[in-house]
Each structure stands twice: as C-alpha cells, then as structure tokens.
Amino acid sequence: MSLFAAEEIAINFGGIKAVDGVSFAIEKGEVFTIIGPNGAGKTTIFNLMSRIYDPTSGRLKFEGQDITRVAPHRIAKLGIARTFQNIELFEHASLLQNLLLARHAHKKSNFFSELLFLPSVRRMEIEHREAVEQVIDFLDLQQYRDTLIVNLPYGVRKVTELARALCTKPKLLLLDEPSSGLNVEETEDMAFWIQDIKNLLGITVLMVEHDMTLVSSVSDRVLAINYGRPLAMGTPREVQSHPEVMRAYLGG
Amino acid sequence: MRFIFKTSYNQDIQLFRDKVDLGWYVALVVAVLAVPFLLSDYSVGETSWVFIYGICGVSLMTLVGYTGLVSLGHAAFLGIGAYAHAYFLEHGMPWVPSVVLAVLITTVCGFVVGLPALRMTGLYLSIATLAFAVIIQEVFSHWESVTHGFAGMPVGPPTIFGFSFAGSREFYYLCLFFLVLALWVTRNLLRAPTGRAWIAIRDSEIAAQSMGVNLAIYKSMAFAYSAGLMGLAGALFAHKIAYLAPDIFTILLSIQFLLLVIVGGLGSLHGAVFGAIFVALLPPLIAILRDGLPASFADLSTSTGIGLFHIVGDAIGNFLKKPGVEAGIFGLILVLVILLEPLGMYGRWVKIRVFFSTFPLYKADSFKRQKSYMKTERLR
Ligand SMILES: Nc1ncnc2c1ncn2[C@@H]1O[C@H](COP(=O)(O)OP(=O)(O)OP(=O)(O)O)[C@@H](O)[C@H]1O
Ligand SMILES: [Mg+2]
Numbered sequence: 001m002s003l004f005a006a007e008e009i010a011i012n013f014g015g016i017k018a019v020d021g022v023s024f025a026i027e028k029g030e031v032f033t034i035i036g037p038n039g040a041g042k043t044t045i046f047n048l049m050s051r052i053y054d055p056t057s058g059r060l061k062f063e064g065q066d067i068t069r070v071a072p073h074r075i076a077k078l079g080i081a082r083t084f085q086n087i088e089l090f091e092h093a094s095l096l097q098n099l100l101l102a103r104h105a106h107k108k109s110n111f112f113s114e115l116l117f118l119p120s121v122r123r124m125e126i127e128h129r130e131a132v133e134q135v136i137d138f139l140d141l142q143q144y145r146d147t148l149i150v151n152l153p154y155g156v157r158k159v160t161e162l163a164r165a166l167c168t169k170p171k172l173l174l175l176d177e178p179s180s181g182l183n184v185e186e187t188e189d190m191a192f193w194i195q196d197i198k199n200l201l202g203i204t205v206l207m208v209e210h211d212m213t214l215v216s217s218v219s220d221r222v223l224a225i226n227y228g229r230p231l232a233m234g235t236p237r238e239v240q241s242h243p244e245v246m247r248a249y250l251g252g
Numbered sequence: 253m254r255f256i257f258k259t260s261y262n263q264d265i266q267l268f269r270d271k272v273d274l275g276w277y278v279a280l281v282v283a284v285l286a287v288p289f290l291l292s293d294y295s296v297g298e299t300s301w302v303f304i305y306g307i308c309g310v311s312l313m314t315l316v317g318y319t320g321l322v323s324l325g326h327a328a329f330l331g332i333g334a335y336a337h338a339y340f341l342e343h344g345m346p347w348v349p350s351v352v353l354a355v356l357i358t359t360v361c362g363f364v365v366g367l368p369a370l371r372m373t374g375l376y377l378s379i380a381t382l383a384f385a386v387i388i389q390e391v392f393s394h395w396e397s398v399t400h401g402f403a404g405m406p407v408g409p410p411t412i413f414g415f416s417f418a419g420s421r422e423f424y425y426l427c428l429f430f431l432v433l434a435l436w437v438t439r440n441l442l443r444a445p446t447g448r449a450w451i452a453i454r455d456s457e458i459a460a461q462s463m464g465v466n467l468a469i470y471k472s473m474a475f476a477y478s479a480g481l482m483g484l485a486g487a488l489f490a491h492k493i494a495y496l497a498p499d500i501f502t503i504l505l506s507i508q509f510l511l512l513v514i515v516g517g518l519g520s521l522h523g524a525v526f527g528a529i530f531v532a533l534l535p536p537l538i539a540i541l542r543d544g545l546p547a548s549f550a551d552l553s554t555s556t557g558i559g560l561f562h563i564v565g566d567a568i569g570n571f572l573k574k575p576g577v578e579a580g581i582f583g584l585i586l587v588l589v590i591l592l593e594p595l596g597m598y599g600r601w602v603k604i605r606v607f608f609s610t611f612p613l614y615k616a617d618s619f620k621r622q623k624s625y626m627k628t629e630r631l632r
Contacts, residue, residue, distance in 0.1 A: 071466075073465055073467070075464075077464055081463075084458070090456060101452045103445075104452075105464030114446050121444055122265060125444065168464070
C-alpha cells in the first residue's frame, strides 16, 4: 500500500483548471518530486493535500484512509507537514517559539491546566522542548534559538521552515521549492538535509522544485505537470529527457 | 551587560528570566504595596484606575496584540461586566459569586461575538465589533428593569466575606490583586500551547492551520478570554465609578482601550501595564495643566514683567477647557506613537534598558533590523 495516493484530483478557480485530473502514488521512504513550469499547478496540489482547498473532484488517500474531507487542522496530526513557497513563519516570535508551535498537534494539556500552568503542563512543555531540540541539533540552528524571525537572514528562515515542519514528527513531508532564493552553497546543504531526512529520519518526502541539479541528486521519482495535467512520470533522467517535458519548458 | 547562562529547559519556561529579574519584580511589588502609605487618599484613588485599566489592557492585549484580532467594541464587554455585577449585588448576591457570574456572562458574550471572527478579517471584524458595541449601548439604555436606563444605577463599595473595601486604600489593594492575577494567568497561557497558537494565528493563519491549530476554536477562545477579563475589570470599574449610566460605555472608551495597547506596545504584557499608566494618568494630568498652568504663567509674567506669558498661559488653559480636547490629545498621541515608536512605550523602555546595560558601547544601530533579503532581491 502506498503511503499517499492522489486519484484524479482536480480543482477549478473560476474558469481556470489549476489542477485537472492528476494521479500519483507516493511510496514509503522515497523522495517524490513534482516539476513543471510556473503556474503549472504544483503549489495548488500541495494546497489540496493540506486541505486548504477542496478538490472539485478526485480523492486523496493517506495510509489507506480517505482524507479528501478531513479538516485542514487535522492533517498535521495524521502525519503530513509542509513548508511554503513564500515562507510562512511566525515573524514576530522567536525561532524556538516557531518550532514549539509545530508541536501543537501533539499537545495534551487543556485550557484550564494551562491557565494555572500546572506541573503537568510544565512536564509537557519540557517534552516538547526536547523534541524541538533534536531538530535544532539536526539542522544546526542552535545559535538562532532566541532570535526573532524578522531578524533572521533569508537562508536561515528557509531552514527554520524545514525545521518547523520536522517538529511535527511527520510521516510525509511536503517541501514547496526548498531551494528557491538560496545560494549554491545553501542549496547543497539543503540537498544533504533532504537525503538525511529520508535516510536517517525515514521520512517520505514530496517536493516541488525548479533546480534540476537538486531534483536529480535527491529524487527517486519525478512527476512533470503542465497546465494542471500530468506530462510524464519516472526517474529524474527519464522525465528530463521526455519530449513533452522538454517542449513544456522550452515553451513549445 | 549581563549574560544568562542557560543550563536547563526549565529556565526558558520560568516566569522570570533569572534571579536578578526576579529581584527587580520583587522590588516593584514592594514599592507598589507601599504606595498607599506614601500618597494622599486622592492619589491612591487615581492609582487604582491604573490597575483597572491594566486589566482592560491585558484583555485587549491578548486579542489585539497576541491574536491579531482588532476589536472596536471592548467597552461593551466592560459595560456588560459592570452592569451584571451591579445587578447581582443589587439583588443581594454576595460579592464573589456575583463577580464570577459577571465574568462568565461576559465570557459567553465574547464567545458569541467572536463567532463572526471566524469568517471576517481585518477591518470587517472591527466594524462588526463596533456594531455590537452600539447595540449593547442601546440595550443598556432601554433594558430599564435591569440597568435603570438613564436614571443610572448606583453601586456601593465592595464587601467581601464581611470585610469592607470602601476605603481607597483597601480598594487599591483589591484592584492590584486582580491585576496581578490577570497578568499571571495570561502569562501562563502565553507560555503554553494556547498562547503560542494565538501568536501563530496573528502571524500566519495558513501556517498555523497546517501545524494543527484549529483556527475557529482558538479565535473564539481569544475572544471569550479577552471578554472575560474585561468583565472582571467591569466589576471593579462599577465600584470605582459608583454610578453606572449607559453613556459611559461609548465607542470613545473602546478606542481609548485600543490606544492603551498601541501606546503601551503591541505584543507585550509590559505594554499593557505601561499603556494603562498612560491612559489612567493622562486625564488627571490634563486637569492639572488646565487648572494650574494659567496661574503659574500669570506668576511668571508678573515676576519677569513679560505680559506675553500671561496671554500664553490663558490661551493654553482655555484650550484645555474646550470639550473634546482630551480625545484630541489622545488621538494626537496615538498618531505620534504609530509614526515614531511603533513598538510603543515598551519598545522605548527596552531601548533605554539596553542603552544602560551596554553603556558606553551603545550603538544607535542596535535596533536596526538586520538586512534580510527577499527572494526577488537574491535571484537577481
Ligand atoms: N486561490 C487561487 N485563486 C485563483 N487562481 C489560483 C489560485 N491559486 C492558484 N491559482 C491559479 O492556478 C494556477 C496554478 O498555480 P500554482 O500556484 O499551483 O502554480 P505553481 O505550479 O506552484 O507555479 P510556481 O512555479 O510559479 O510556484 C495558476 O494559474 C494560478 O494563477
Ligand atoms: Mg508554486
């Protein structure tokens, strides 16, 4: 059984068919990449998967369970976490607070115990902190713990978003253009981290990416789409040399 | 410059950063406890306004400063708390259950008003709260069997477990107690998942949702909690003002609360207290200027022989006597704060503190944001 499956999903915005019948299945433990020209519908697929949009038709399945109608805030608890193309961090909070918020899906305390900050709440907070610290160590963010996000450089914000997604302890990680805006060195770091996330943490990754070097170095399988329609699927090399894909990119 | 070495995760969860910090707060508490023995009865009475406004500040700070939902109708919650408490007292209910009930009622009202917040954002939400406040004011004036309408509703001094808080000193301590309580529970929420969820909603709803925050629940919770605190403030307010009338709980009062949190500094509990000091003490200050300034300028004019001083003093005095001047001054200050110090009084205070702790190495650039590249800049 695949970890995640999209079956003929489609969504229209007014007249635009942003996604128009896309199916794919992600196997446990792989890095699956979606590529496509600007406006192809890649981010929209992510938004469908995180249930921000309702699909006009089609179904989404995660671990065999139908999640097509699950509320968006339940997705994290199921084990799907994501990053955003235009970084969506909590800008006026510290890095640590950003990561701690990612533990929200695992919170067990209730409002009244928090009001009095009972010992149980403190215990939970320390557990969350320990989970967060593991991610901080993993991504080398120690020195920025108490820095407000607004004061962080772009590259660090990008890593922080990755860290925040990891803090939810996901089974499936959605990365929307993890390398956009990063320099060559930072992009290489990102490639290593994605490999580590797959190999060391055993997390399945679904990625949208434009940088073909990064795509070829980390992906197991690639799906190319254009105008919301699938063009080709296969290994990075197969997809890159597929005539339809080349035509889409060259604007034929 | 003081460095804090962190050796346990607990340290980041504590109420106070370290022993030095704790020491300062203890000193502050001692000073505040001593005030009634040092000041005149009148000044003690005025100072208890600071505490009542402080609770209002904490209330609005959680909603505006931490959850990012702007309410223009918080005076209505104050009024509901005040009237409910006054009504229960009038019908012979003891003080504590009366306050608890008043707080519960405002909490429920806050929850109900918060429901549209789930669908509306920004200005639309503010206008909805404004409409709510207008409606509530109408209710206050027309529901005479409860509020006595414009005839007004007298409220006696509080008696709790047989102990009278009629004296201005006793009432001062009562208000102080509730402000500290409000600060403590709010601080607790803010260092726990609930507070973080609020902050997350403020900064990015979409990300908050993807991290598992149920927007609907946390937004209505913020509204309900904020309204509940306002109800508590309302109960104290009723005693303080001693006579409730519908025209007390106007839009102007709501705006004054907003002014409080903005001038104090959005997104900090210190800001709520600073703002309360400012809002509570500005009117008496204006009164002092209004009554004292012409006389002292007249003195100056006779002693220096320059007639101009006399004229200037009279002009200022007359200007301050005009109706609406107080609101005008509030508005002017609001504009100046937004233009010059968006982080409010608390932001200014942090800068002053850093200045002294790093003296003589302070750089004016310390608070300039580090240049953060936007994606487009870097791709160029
Ligand atoms: N909320 C929306 N309302 C209307 N149209 C939308 C909406 N979201 C996306 N679209 C449209 O759907 C199409 C696909 O957009 P999407 O953001 O998924 O592209 P993308 O593949 O992520 O592109 P890029 O590489 O530029 O990020 C575009 O034509 C876009 O204008
Ligand atoms: Mg996109």
